Amino acid sequence: MSVLVSSTINGDNIEFACEPDETLLDALRDRVGMTGVKEGCGTGDCGACSITLDGALVCSCLVLGAEAEGRSIETVEGMSDGNTLHPLQQKFLEHAALQCGICTPGFLIAAKSLLEKNADPSEEEVRYALAGNLCRCTGYDKIVRAVLDAAKQMRKA
Amino acid sequence: MGKDTLLTDRVFKSVGTRPMRPDGIDKVTGRARYGADHNMSGQLHGSILRSPHAHASIKSIDTSKAEKLKGVKAIVTAKDFKTKGITDPGLLDIIDNCMAGKKVFYDGHAVAAVAAVDAKTAKAALKLIKVEYKLLKHVTDVDEAVKPKAPVINNKCFTKGVDPTPGKASNVAKRSEFGHGNVAEGFEAADVVIERNFKTGQSHQGYIEPHACVASIGPDGAGELWVCTQGHFVFRQQCAEILGLDEAKLKVTSSEIGGGFGGKTHLWVEPVALALSQKANRPVKLVMSREDVFRASGPTSATSIDIKMGVTKDGVITAAEAELRYTSGPYAGSWATLGAMTAFACYDLKNVKTVGLEVLVNRPKTTAYRAPSAPMAAFAVESMIDELADRIGMKAIDMRIQNAAKEGTKSSYGPVYGPIGIGPTLDAAKNHPHMSAPLGPNQGRGMACGFWFNFGGQSCTDLNISSDGTATITVGTIDVGGARASLALVVAEELGIPYEQVKAVIADTGSLGYNEMTDGSRGTFASSMSAIQSCRMAIADMRQRAATLWEIDVDEVVWENGQAWAGGESNSNHPPLSIADLAKSAEKTGGPIAGHAQIVADGAGVSFATHICDIEVDPETGQTRVVRYTVIQDAGKAVHPTYVEGQFQGGAAQGIGWALNEEYIYGEDGRLQNPGFLDYRIPVCSDLPMIDTQILEIPNPNHPYGIRGVGETSIVPPLAAIGNAVSNATQVRMTHVPMSPPRILAAIHAQAASDDSSDD
Ligand code: FES
Numbered sequence A: 001m002s003v004l005v006s007s008t009i010n011g012d013n014i015e016f017a018c019e020p021d022e023t024l025l026d027a028l029r030d031r032v033g034m035t036g037v038k039e040g041c042g043t044g045d046c047g048a049c050s051i052t053l054d055g056a057l058v059c060s061c062l063v064l065g066a067e068a069e070g071r072s073i074e075t076v077e078g079m080s081d082g083n084t085l086h087p088l089q090q091k092f093l094e095h096a097a098l099q100c101g102i103c104t105p106g107f108l109i110a111a112k113s114l115l116e117k118n119a120d121p122s123e124e125e126v127r128y129a130l131a132g133n134l135c136r137c138t139g140y141d142k143i144v145r146a147v148l149d150a151a152k153q154m155r156k157a
Numbered sequence B: 001m002g003k004d005t006l007l008t009d010r011v012f013k014s015v016g017t018r019p020m021r022p023d024g025i026d027k028v029t030g031r032a033r034y035g036a037d038h039n040m041s042g043q044l045h046g047s048i049l050r051s052p053h054a055h056a057s058i059k060s061i062d063t064s065k066a067e068k069l070k071g072v073k074a075i076v077t078a079k080d081f082k083t084k085g086i087t088d089p090g091l092l093d094i095i096d097n098c099m100a101g102k103k104v105f106y107d108g109h110a111v112a113a114v115a116a117v118d119a120k121t122a123k124a125a126l127k128l129i130k131v132e133y134k135l136l137k138h139v140t141d142v143d144e145a146v147k148p149k150a151p152v153i154n155n156k157c158f159t160k161g162v163d164p165t166p167g168k169a170s171n172v173a174k175r176s177e178f179g180h181g182n183v184a185e186g187f188e189a190a191d192v193v194i195e196r197n198f199k200t201g202q203s204h205q206g207y208i209e210p211h212a213c214v215a216s217i218g219p220d221g222a223g224e225l226w227v228c229t230q231g232h233f234v235f236r237q238q239c240a241e242i243l244g245l246d247e248a249k250l251k252v253t254s255s256e257i258g259g260g261f262g263g264k265t266h267l268w269v270e271p272v273a274l275a276l277s278q279k280a281n282r283p284v285k286l287v288m289s290r291e292d293v294f295r296a297s298g299p300t301s302a303t304s305i306d307i308k309m310g311v312t313k314d315g316v317i318t319a320a321e322a323e324l325r326y327t328s329g330p331y332a333g334s335w336a337t338l339g340a341m342t343a344f345a346c347y348d349l350k351n352v353k354t355v356g357l358e359v360l361v362n363r364p365k366t367t368a369y370r371a372p373s374a375p376m377a378a379f380a381v382e383s384m385i386d387e388l389a390d391r392i393g394m395k396a397i398d399m400r401i402q403n404a405a406k407e408g409t410k411s412s413y414g415p416v417y418g419p420i421g422i423g424p425t426l427d428a429a430k431n432h433p434h435m436s437a438p439l440g441p442n443q444g445r446g447m448a449c450g451f452w453f454n455f456g457g458q459s460c461t462d463l464n465i466s467s468d469g470t471a472t473i474t475v476g477t478i479d480v481g482g483a484r485a486s487l488a489l490v491v492a493e494e495l496g497i498p499y500e501q502v503k504a505v506i507a508d509t510g511s512l513g514y515n516e517m518t519d520g521s522r523g524t525f526a527s528s529m530s531a532i533q534s535c536r537m538a539i540a541d542m543r544q545r546a547a548t549l550w551e552i553d554v555d556e557v558v559w560e561n562g563q564a565w566a567g568g569e570s571n572s573n574h575p576p577l578s579i580a581d582l583a584k585s586a587e588k589t590g591g592p593i594a595g596h597a598q599i600v601a602d603g604a605g606v607s608f609a610t611h612i613c614d615i616e617v618d619p620e621t622g623q624t625r626v627v628r629y630t631v632i633q634d635a636g637k638a639v640h641p642t643y644v645e646g647q648f649q650g651g652a653a654q655g656i657g658w659a660l661n662e663e664y665i666y667g668e669d670g671r672l673q674n675p676g677f678l679d680y681r682i683p684v685c686s687d688l689p690m691i692d693t694q695i696l697e698i699p700n701p702n703h704p705y706g707i708r709g710v711g712e713t714s715i716v717p718p719l720a721a722i723g724n725a726v727s728n729a730t731q732v733r734m735t736h737v738p739m740s741p742p743r744i745l746a747a748i749h750a751q752a753a754s755d756d757s758s759d760d
């Protein structure tokens, strides 16, 4: 028996039906069509599926679709403002903070969540805040630089 | 081609700049479509049943209950794969690995697959399939497997490469040998000879995107495969042969790829998805779980290396010898061969001999992992160099410089080197500020060199000029990390137009001729060579068109800055024609403007790197911290330096993970105990420092722009560089990768114990 869930996704009211034991990750990808949310492990270890749920950073593979009822979700698809990329997106491109890009949606969401709490993080704070997101391509160097640079730009704005 | 261009004099306009990549926006907005992001109408969900045993014969498989489950549309087992008529032993191994025939060879080996209306039904169906196994003795350790009493995994495995072929089956599939000179004489001439054994654990490529595909075959035998792969043309060829389809009728489209590092050069589930689709007559989507990726897709080899090297007191290496034993999983491979070829490739040696043994074990089939087989061999060799230098009281870097291979050196694996970068990377390392920076307490500095061949091979590209003068370059090599940007830069350079006016596209298998994999660091090297040739063909054509319009001889038309210029004094009244001008008049001058090339890209220049790292070791716990890391590598010519740096950094990070943490752990029962990112721990952001890079450009004389492959060499030195750093920090020679805290502690304690006993 499916459950009907209504939630706010990237500011839009969205209803979807999912199985009671279906993860929010699967529901977002397969029911809502938000394939920007990636699955790297399904066990909470890689962060590719990172989203925010009522502002809190979560691995969507560890949340049930049904738990999204009445709550607000943000995914990578909602990060840019119309044609204007979010500073993090822009800086990820400028710094080549992505190679294959499969980890990028998760990193962007996690980094955004960090900068909302800490507008001026140190390199170490960035590294620890992003330690739940795995990237196998970049060695993290350019990701950390992109986040620090985006933070700097956002502080100026 | 290309030898006509004078490399060192060339001033590049586009190549060497750092524009944003063309596929970037899609990747930061979630729009890019990877393997699991594609769906087809009416698609079923595929799922695979895997063996829980390390080694067993399959007595029977009963699928009858599962077939009756509502929603199940097809079940396949080995019976559904026809091997008759297939003679290529490699392909037969691929089939057996995708779906076990008579025996299962490792924990995770596929035995049956289901296609059902949804994932839940497919999983439920797997539980209803009854497989009866007869358990067999297994062996997972490389050194155990070569012992005479070891359980023999394949009773038809008679060691190749020994004469005469042994009459008794064993787990050694092949022996290969390389070298020159006389090592016995060389050791005689040495003042110091050291012999050691080194071991490395089995690591996985660890790409974040699991294998995924959507397969569809219609009753007419025409099909489609959407898949994350490093080589869709190779996948097409192999899948068509396995499924008995006409190659041309199978269209394979490569998705965006979420990392591969060699692991996506191989078929794991794709033939299964196609077979399910064929049987169900519906599209089938098959996505591997992370656990399945670890249990059943190709890790690298576990190795054990016996090595002996001799040096004079002046630092001349007089002889070097090694036997390299590499696991290849249950099927024969050429992994030890690559190890034996690369081991001593950095050095100019008079007497050298390497022997590689391919060892069958009950582990998943080994596949390529970034400069496959080279890092383990380098771990042994580069650790020995440090120890030898220490013994004769010489600086390790000076001993490396003294023995480094150079232009004209006969390499340890045979060929004579052209211009190469090992010397320059060593000189750069010696002069690098990192080398002389002070170290803190419990810190050690290590360095190591690395070598990789780089591949060339078959490539095919199309260049099409649009009616507005913009250009599309269509390639058949996968973009694993910025290749589209690099290729667009090369085309912009060659045509003389801005980078923004070039679009690089990756064709499906129906739209372009055969291309080999993006492997062996060949993607940018080979495709750029072909792209340049396509451009030159189009330029020749455009010059001809300009000549026709101007009614002058084509030899008088010069191509410069993206324009045709009328040369010769009498023609100076003709204003130049841009590509856009020529495109506009194309209808009158011979139709669409295009260029095409198909090549076998020869002369991929070999590549060398030197790494330096500082490691801090906690003597109480054996815990390590990477304090500083520097990569110096020859790129030939860095097309897009930012992405070249990215390759250097990424490879170093993977090597660091392998050196310190990553390892397949098997239980007594032969089952993999850590098939997940929690227990198979790859480096996270807080584990690493910034990774400094220095790009050297020693042009590859065989490429028109001097480009060499850059993707792989960076993973070769880290195991040894870290090994040397840890050894220097602890004063204990590390011989076993990964250097996990318990292993470091054990080594420190063992050393302390032996120091104590020798004090008595
Ligand atoms: S998919 Fe959710 S953490 Fe990996």
Ligand code: FES
Pocket (backbone or CB within 6 Å): A097, A098, A099, A100, A101, A102, A103, A104, A134, A135, A136, A137, A138, B208, B258, B259
């Ligand atoms: S860019 Fe490939 S995993 Fe991060």
